[in-house]
Each structure stands twice: as structure tokens, then as C-alpha cells.
Amino acid sequence: MQREEKQLDMLLEAVLNRLNDIKHSIGTMIHRLENEYETINWPTFLDNFALISGHLTGLTKILSSEIGTPLRNLTVLPLLLTPERDEPLLQLTEGRIPVFSHDLVPDYLRTKPDPGAESRMATHEAKANNLLTETAMKQVAQYTKVISHVWDIVSKAKEEWDSEASRPGIQQTSSMADTQALVAAVGLGNGLAIVGPGGVPNSGIMIPPAIRQASPMSAVSPSGAGPLGKMPSGIKTNIKSANQVHPYR
Template identity: 65%
Template sequence: MQREEKQLESLIDAVLGRLNDLKISIGAMIHKIETEYEIINWPTFLDNFALISSHLTGLSKILAHELGPPLRNLTVLPLQLSQERDEAIFHLTEGRIPVFAHDLVPDYLRTKPEPTAEQRMLAHEQKANNMVPDTAAKQVSQFTKVISHVHDMVSKAREDWDVEASSRAGIQTTSNLGDTHAIVAAIGMGKGLIPETGANMVPPVRPTMPAGAAVPAAASTMGKAPSAIKTNIKSANQIHPYSR
């Protein structure tokens, strides 16, 4: 009897240790999702998920190769119920159960679902069993078709992504340096532009000069024949001969 009790204690200790590791991993993953959701990447998420999966696998192995009596053959009964606050239970459950009272024991020590949940589950199972085989086969075929279509889309997108990632070295180029220089030379110096000739050619527009503005000598002589008549324009400051 003492040997079985020791084996049971060692089994429970191993299960509690694995459960504690699993709880820590899940808490760390939830903390990262809540606080680092803007910078977390997919590989980091997969690493955390793989750690949780390894703890679950270890727990399953411990339960599958039980060293002591099978846990399913044991019954858990409360030794003491009280309405007063129990600090030991509060510390053991990390603040989740402050009082081990009569109304909480059925929820924490039940081995079957609640009656309402069990009735709903039985109703769904009965509905599924009463379905016509042809209708079920059509629904399964349609669901499989949708899943296959989504899988093909994801596979095609992944192939395009891999081809694009393998074809480019670094940042993808979206411009041509030669074309940029040609555009700058055409806009700044007119390089490469062919002027239009013939009837479609528009004569250049000369800028209009405001009245009273000084006309440069070169501009005044262009387009006029030189005159042989010499004029002598006197200054306005000279005295007029007929003035009094």
C-alpha cells in the first residue's frame, strides 16, 4: 500500500510539474500577443506554439505510461467544506478559488458536463445522426471543394512569393536610371526633342513692351531699314525761340 501511495505521489508531482510548465508557456504567449502584437512575427509565434505543443506531448506521455495506479480509477472527494476564506487554497490556486464552499465543489470536481451542455450536445449528435447520407455526402463534397480551392490559392500565392523573392536581390527596382537622365535632359536642355516644321509650326510670340519703356538699341534696329534723314532732337530744357 505504501508503495502504491509513493508511486501515486511521484506521478502527481510529475503531472503537476508538466502542467506548471504548460501554464507558464501559455501565459508567456498570451503576454506576447497582448503587449508585442505590433512587432511579433510568425516564426516567434510558431516557436512559442511549438513549446506549448512539446509540453502537451510530455504530459500525454506521462499519463499514457502511468507508473502507479491509473488515475481514472481514483475518486476525488472534498475532505472539508467551509464558507470561510482559506488562504492555503487561495495561494495554491493562485487567487482563483478563495473559498471551497458547497456551491463550488460540483463545478470543480465534476467528471461530466453540465446538464444543459450535455442536453445540447445530445441534440446536436441526434441531428447529425438523422441527416440523410446523400445530403451529408453533398455537404462534405462541397466543403472539400472549398478547402481545395483555398489551398490552391494559398499555394499559388506562396509560389509567386518565392519566385519574386528569388528573382530580386535586395530591394525591388521600380525605375530606370537611363530613362530618368533622358527625361531630365529633355526638360532642361531640350535634348532629343524634334521641332515641328511646316503648316503646323507656331510662330514665336514676342513679348509686348509696356508704353514708355526703354527699348534696347539692338531691338529697335532689328526689322527697320536705316533712315538717311538725320534728326536733331533738342532737349526739353532748352528755351523755345517763341517763348516769352
């Protein structure tokens, strides 16, 4: 007898440990769904669900093991029923059961569903069993049509998202012609104003000497008289006459 009681205690301890693991996993998932619903992803949710499923599988293996007397052969009877608040019971159940009264015992110790729920379930099962084959096939066809329509909508939306993802996200904001004109203006001086007297261009832009020498249109002499190699004849004559005239005359 003591051996059976010891095995029963070991079995109950293993069941309680597994139930605590399941409770902790469920509480963690509920906490994440309530506080991390904006950042939680599908793989994380599946991992939490797989953890709960693993704990349930372990609990099933423990209950189906041959350690001691199977729990299904045991009967649980209340030793004391009272409508008054029971503090040890409240602490043992983590605040879920404050009293162990006559009204609550049938709900906590029942081994079958509620009679009302059981009767409604039986009604639905009978209705499903009496359903004609032709009516059932029509309902299945209608359900399949709805699922196919939803699938088409989802597939079309997926194709649109994929096509939008393949397109460049930023529209083109440059012009190749303008880029080439800018490069020609910086490198060759194309399109810039001709430098006037004093080396200042008419447009207010100073052209570097290297560009002035490379571009025939913008190349000028240091004196600002005109293009290189094309000195006006009037200036030459004035210079010659100035050399011939005596400074004190």
C-alpha cells in the same frame, strides 16, 4: 501501503511539474499575443505552440505510465466545505479559488462535462447522424466551392504581389539623351556659348582653356580678337601702321 503512497506522491509531483510547464508556456504565448502582436511572426508562434504540444505529450505519457496506482482508479473527495474565504486555498490556487463551497465543488471536481453542454452535444451528434447522404454531399460541394473561390482570390493576389515585386521600385528619373548632352558639354564644350572679349562667355559660363583649344567653335586667341589662325586684316594693318609711325610725331 507506504510504497503505493510514495509512488502516488512521485506521480502527482511529476504531473504538477508538467502542468506548471504547460501553464508557463501558455502564459508566455498569451503575453506575446497581447504585447508583441505587431512584431511576432509565424515561425515564433509555431515554436511556442510546439512547446505547449510537447508539454501536453509529456503529461500524457506520465498519466499513461505504470508508476503506482493509475489516477483513474482514485476518487477525490472534499474534506471540508465552507462558504468563508480560505486564504491557504487562495494562495495554493494562485488567486483563482477563494472559497471551497457547495456551489463550486461540483464544477471543480466533476469528471464529466456540464449536463447542459453534454445534452447539447448529444443533440448535435444526433442531427449529424440523421443527415441524408445527398444533403451532406451538397453541403460538401458548396463548402468546396467557397474554398476554391477563396483560393483563387489568394492566388491572384499572390501573383499580383510577385509581379509588383519583380518591377523596379523606383521609376526612371533620368534621360539618356540629356546625359549624353551633358557629357558632351563638359568634355567637348558642345552647346556652350562662344567666348567674347576678355575671356568671358556671353552666357556667363567660363570655358576651361583645354576645352577652348579642343573645340574649334569656342577656341579664341588670347587677345579675344577672334578664332586662332583667323586674325582680322584690319587689326594687322593697324599694328603695322603703328610700328611705322614715329612715337614723337
